[in-house]
Amino acid sequence: MNEHDSEVISGMLSQRGYMEMPEAAPQAHAGADRIADAGADGMADPDIMIINTCSIRDNADQRFFGTLGQLKKIKARKPDFVVCVCGCMMQQEHITTRIRRSYPWVDVIFGTHNIHEFPDMLEELYENRAKADNAKAAATQADSYARAKHEIRSSKDTRVDRVYDDADEIVEGLPAKRLYRHKSFVNIMFGCNNFCSYCIVPYTRGREKSRCPEDIISEVRNLVADGVKEVTLLGQNVNSYRGVDREDRQWDFTDLIYALNDIDGLERIRFMTSHPKDLSDRLIEAFAKCEKLCNYIHLPVQAGSSEVLKRMNRRYTREKYLELVRKLREAVPDMALSTDIRVGFPGETEEDFAQTLELAEEVRYDSAFTFLYSPRPGTPAAEYEDQIPEHVKHERFNRLVETMNRISAEKNAAYVGRVCRVLVDGPDKKASGMLNGRTEEFKLVDFEGPEEITGQTVDVEITESNTFSLRGKLL
Ligand code: SF4
Numbered sequence: 001m002n003e004h005d006s007e008v009i010s011g012m013l014s015q016r017g018y019m020e021m022p023e024a025a026p027q028a029h030a031g032a033d034r035i036a037d038a039g040a041d042g043m044a045d046p047d048i049m050i051i052n053t054c055s056i057r058d059n060a061d062q063r064f065f066g067t068l069g070q071l072k073k074i075k076a077r078k079p080d081f082v083v084c085v086c087g088c089m090m091q092q093e094h095i096t097t098r099i100r101r102s103y104p105w106v107d108v109i110f111g112t113h114n115i116h117e118f119p120d121m122l123e124e125l126y127e128n129r130a131k132a133d134n135a136k137a138a139a140t141q142a143d144s145y146a147r148a149k150h151e152i153r154s155s156k157d158t159r160v161d162r163v164y165d166d167a168d169e170i171v172e173g174l175p176a177k178r179l180y181r182h183k184s185f186v187n188i189m190f191g192c193n194n195f196c197s198y199c200i201v202p203y204t205r206g207r208e209k210s211r212c213p214e215d216i217i218s219e220v221r222n223l224v225a226d227g228v229k230e231v232t233l234l235g236q237n238v239n240s241y242r243g244v245d246r247e248d249r250q251w252d253f254t255d256l257i258y259a260l261n262d263i264d265g266l267e268r269i270r271f272m273t274s275h276p277k278d279l280s281d282r283l284i285e286a287f288a289k290c291e292k293l294c295n296y297i298h299l300p301v302q303a304g305s306s307e308v309l310k311r312m313n314r315r316y317t318r319e320k321y322l323e324l325v326r327k328l329r330e331a332v333p334d335m336a337l338s339t340d341i342r343v344g345f346p347g348e349t350e351e352d353f354a355q356t357l358e359l360a361e362e363v364r365y366d367s368a369f370t371f372l373y374s375p376r377p378g379t380p381a382a383e384y385e386d387q388i389p390e391h392v393k394h395e396r397f398n399r400l401v402e403t404m405n406r407i408s409a410e411k412n413a414a415y416v417g418r419v420c421r422v423l424v425d426g427p428d429k430k431a432s433g434m435l436n437g438r439t440e441e442f443k444l445v446d447f448e449g450p451e452e453i454t455g456q457t458v459d460v461e462i463t464e465s466n467t468f469s470l471r472g473k474l475l
Pocket residue numbers: 192193194195196199200201202236237275
């Protein structure tokens with residue numbers, strides 16, 4: 001969701017004539033020193049930096065404040081530099097209060113509900129700065145003004161700061177600058193009503209709002225006309241999509257899948273994320289019936305013990321989850337499954353954790369995102385008294401990762417010798433002459449081939465496998 005928000009921010013700014021500097025420091029992986037050194041030794045030196053934040057886990061919070069601290073150095077060197085912060089963290093009062101008080105070099109603050117306002121907020125900032133500079137120039141002698149302009153600019157007086165608790169309506173028609181020509185994210189709904197006891201998302205993204213089905217279909221048609229072959233439908237819980245069309249008819253998620261499956265030129269439909277409690281038999285049937293719906297589902301289980309699931313407020317049991325997996329595999333025998341698992345939830349006993357390992361062995365996931373539980377301020381679970389000591393969490397986490405990696409490697413090994421349809425994403429960034437792409441089951445495949453086939457769907461014979469990817473030969 002955040003990645004797609006970044007694409008929208010980028011698209012809106014490009015429309016206003018701003019230019020993205022893909023090589024500019026910092027990229028997501030740049031170290032803090034590299035950020036401060038932007039502009040040195042011929043490195044790209046941006047005028048504006050936008051940090052789109054995530055608040056799902058504690059270490060993202062820590063990294064954000066570390067990065068923000070480093071930006072002061074750029075401001076010292078370049079007083080007109082603009083620092084913008086947005087994303088889920090801005091929807092938390094204690095975070096914005098800290099930024100407002102302790103980081104005077106932040107110029108623009110906006111939240112998840114007013115991304116569409118950002119280009120105007122940026123213009124407003126420049127107007128505020130021009131006014132402030134004019135006032136200063138009028139009141140100051142020319143020589144001292146020159147000195148003042150090179151002092152670190154405190155943005156407090158010119159800052160543009162607007163964060164809303166929720167949005168009244170969905171803003172349609174925002175441009176997005178896609179990372180790939182041949183595939184795209186498409187938001188179908190925003191927000192979440194589920195309030196899992198560990199999760200901050202309902203507080204940062206607001207209540208569920210579904211887009212009108214005609215708007216989604218028209219967006220996908222336009223994307224296909226622009227060369228897109230694969231769409232990934234996005235929502236915190238796509239299964240609870242409830243769109244109302246122009247004739248006042250209710251659509252559920254499966255209705256939408258069937259309608260998109262009819263679009264000529266579209267090859268693949270994916271979605272994320274789906275909550276097990278809302279995964280309907282009709283949607284499971286759609287996997288078998290809609291040829292464009294990929295044989296892959298991300299179905300977060302979070303824990304293998306019904307007792308822990310209850311305390312997480314997930315509203316399904318271990319048995320119900322396993323029943324869903326059985327139905328999915330019955331409908332599509334080679335269905336690939338991935339999941340999210342959270343280790344060390346408050347009160348998790350060794351017995352509870354053993355049940356998570358057993359469930360993983362039983363389901364045999366193709367891949368998994370594994371997390372150490374970290375308390376998010378403002379969520380019920382953060383207040384639970386039986387928090388698990390860090391060393392216990394880490395020890396369980398290591399055992400879980402070992403199990404998941406072994407299963408992933410075994411599942412991937414079964415692909416050797418098969419011929420897969422691969423949608424080619426482009427050249428491998430690390431190995432020259434190599435391309436990579438994804439199978440329908442979302443397996444990453446590396447193979448040799450010409451760059452010109454980027455965006456095409458090709459046959460690749462799988463020759464090798466490892467834990468996280470496959471290697472093959474272009475046929
Ligand atoms: S379903 Fe639960 S975990 Fe997912 S976004 Fe909503 S509250 Fe968070």
